[in-house]
Amino acid sequence: KNKKYLKVKINYEGPVSAPINKGDVLGNVNIFIKDDNVGTYDLISSENIKKKNIISQILSSINYLIWGDV
Numbered sequence: 001k002n003k004k005y006l007k008v009k010i011n012y013e014g015p016v017s018a019p020i021n022k023g024d025v026l027g028n029v030n031i032f033i034k035d036d037n038v039g040t041y042d043l044i045s046s047e048n049i050k051k052k053n054i055i056s057q058i059l060s061s062i063n064y065l066i067w068g069d070v
Contacts, residue, residue, distance in 0.1 A: 007032040
């Protein structure tokens, strides 16, 4: 019944850079029903992410230039 009034807003400082450790807080999510905030929850990394090597960084940069932040 309240689905049509449901809004979700994600807040984070991006882009998020590696390395990321499991359990790191990357941002938060706010859940609204009719503009009333009914909950705020942390966005937490579920795994460790290592820093990319130079080739991966170049490919990611090219992909970003072509497609944007998808």
